Amino acid sequence: MSVFRTARLLASALVLSVVALATLATGAAAQTSLTIYNDGRVLVRRTLPLRVPRGGSVQTAALGMLDPSSLFSLDSGVVIQRAAYDGAVDAESALRRAVGRKLLFRRGLRIGNGGVQVDDTVSALVLAVDPLRLQLPNGQVTFHMPGEPLFPPDLVVTAPTAVLTLQSGEARDALRVGYFTGGARWQASYQVVLGASGAARVTGAAVISSESLRADSAEIQLLAGSVSVAMPQPSPMRDQVTSKSRMAMASAEAAPVGEQRVGEFHLYSIPEKLTLLPGISSSAALFAPASVRYERNYVVRGQLPYWGYLPQQPDENEVPVEVSYTLKRARRTEFGDRPLPGGVARLFQADSSGRLQLVGEAGLEHTPAGEDLRLSAGNAFDLTAKRVQTSYTVRRDSVAGGWRTTATADYRVTISNATDSVATVDVTEERRGVWTIATSSVAPEKLSSSLTRFRVRVPARGDAVLTYRVRVTW
Numbered sequence: 001m002s003v004f005r006t007a008r009l010l011a012s013a014l015v016l017s018v019v020a021l022a023t024l025a026t027g028a029a030a031q032t033s034l035t036i037y038n039d040g041r042v043l044v045r046r047t048l049p050l051r052v053p054r055g056g057s058v059q060t061a062a063l064g065m066l067d068p069s070s071l072f073s074l075d076s077g078v079v080i081q082r083a084a085y086d087g088a089v090d091a092e093s094a095l096r097r098a099v100g101r102k103l104l105f106r107r108g109l110r111i112g113n114g115g116v117q118v119d120d121t122v123s124a125l126v127l128a129v130d131p132l133r134l135q136l137p138n139g140q141v142t143f144h145m146p147g148e149p150l151f152p153p154d155l156v157v158t159a160p161t162a163v164l165t166l167q168s169g170e171a172r173d174a175l176r177v178g179y180f181t182g183g184a185r186w187q188a189s190y191q192v193v194l195g196a197s198g199a200a201r202v203t204g205a206a207v208i209s210s211e212s213l214r215a216d217s218a219e220i221q222l223l224a225g226s227v228s229v230a231m232p233q234p235s236p237m238r239d240q241v242t243s244k245s246r247m248a249m250a251s252a253e254a255a256p257v258g259e260q261r262v263g264e265f266h267l268y269s270i271p272e273k274l275t276l277l278p279g280i281s282s283s284a285a286l287f288a289p290a291s292v293r294y295e296r297n298y299v300v301r302g303q304l305p306y307w308g309y310l311p312q313q314p315d316e317n318e319v320p321v322e323v324s325y326t327l328k329r330a331r332r333t334e335f336g337d338r339p340l341p342g343g344v345a346r347l348f349q350a351d352s353s354g355r356l357q358l359v360g361e362a363g364l365e366h367t368p369a370g371e372d373l374r375l376s377a378g379n380a381f382d383l384t385a386k387r388v389q390t391s392y393t394v395r396r397d398s399v400a401g402g403w404r405t406t407a408t409a410d411y412r413v414t415i416s417n418a419t420d421s422v423a424t425v426d427v428t429e430e431r432r433g434v435w436t437i438a439t440s441s442v443a444p445e446k447l448s449s450s451l452t453r454f455r456v457r458v459p460a461r462g463d464a465v466l467t468y469r470v471r472v473t474w
Helices: 005-021 091-097
Strands: 031-037 042-048 055-062 078-086 102-111 117-128 133-135 148-150 161-168 175-181 184-194 199-210 215-224 246-248 258-262 265-269 274-276 280-300 317-319 322-327 343-350 356-364 373-379 383-399 402-417 423-430 434-440 444-446 451-458 462-473
Touching: 031 184, 055 175, 078 175, 091 148, 184 280, 184 322, 184 356, 199 215, 199 274, 199 322, 274 280, 280 383, 322 356, 343 373, 383 423, 402 423, 402 451, 423 462, 451 462
Parallel strands: 031 215, 184 343, 246 280, 280 423
Antiparallel strands: 031 042, 042 175, 055 161, 078 161, 102 117, 102 148, 117 133, 184 199, 199 280, 215 265, 215 274, 258 265, 280 322, 317 383, 322 373, 343 356, 356 373, 383 402, 402 462, 423 451, 434 462, 444 451
8 A cells, every 4th residue: 555545635636726726828818729639638839928038038837737848839939948847736746845844644633622623633754755754743753644644835836837948039928838738638429310211410529528627718629640659648637536527518500620631640620719627528510410321231240260270169159140330431422521530429210209219339430531431339139140060070180390280160150030121141250361161052252361251131020041161270
């Protein structure tokens, strides 16, 4: 158990007070723009109302929590020669600053004069940390805190501040700096309403979740893509346990987010300025509602092990019939020409009364323009399948350097359809190495060097049987 366990009890309250004070933009003079990344990094660009004289100067700026190694000047004529930053706002850091000083530790409440409850405290001299050593009033040394530490104000950093030594080629009315912080992330959210005629209506929004970041009236951009990190990124803000987030949704009349390509990534600019508050999620439409064609797909996945030996499997097993929907995104269409940032897609379909019901939810990766969108919706209810291995033989041959094993197995897949319409079900087998389909009742399609598909037509309120023989060598 850490010697700082008691001190950590103060960390959340302390950091929350810092969040309340360390607003990224305060007042009309300060300007802030943010680029929020999917992984939680936030690039902050700030214009601070600080007069910078020509030549050398020292400026003090309350920047809030940041990664000090990322601090840089946004003006080519201003050089940050040195920077001193103290962003250690937690109880452990305050305890380190207290080495050589006496602290009060609250042990609880006791009954004082007149029967009034008062704090029961004890003082101790902080000798060192790592490991913690405290000297009690009687001279004894303990390695454990005797209670909850009470820090004097001069040991607590409430507003992280940077002291900057600057060199400027000319006098300026403001200082423009950039740096990385954390405490916010974003992802896309899509709603797909499936129609009965094979057409779907798609809407999309960028959802920004502020965990601990606070910014007043900031210009916000969202970058989609996996930007590399040189080393594990320390979080500038500690994770907060917040109450249930409130949702501040963008107005339906708001302009959609603008999109552009930057480097190998895509950047989305929110047209209006937003205020970010801890625990509040905001959203903005990514594009106008689009109408697209879709296909429903059914898949029964194979039983072959992806690598290694082929075992004998005599038992018949029920296997799920997976359902997915493919949204067609042909080039030269409004929806097809649009790159889609990764996020979550929810599929809805109307019931007999016209009420929309959730029929699937799927995560999706960043999808380039012109690429169809395949969304998994779960398992079918009225389509069921059973698979059994009907025969199995194995042969071992001596070859130079060892043995070669060849296994041959026959499979039977029975698919039942309880609906009133014909269904086409894809039965797939996927394996690496040397293997072949020797015979089958339905012609196999080799989709890649490792994936083979059988397209099985299942009649309405009927069954279809697929048989095939697999030969595997290892």
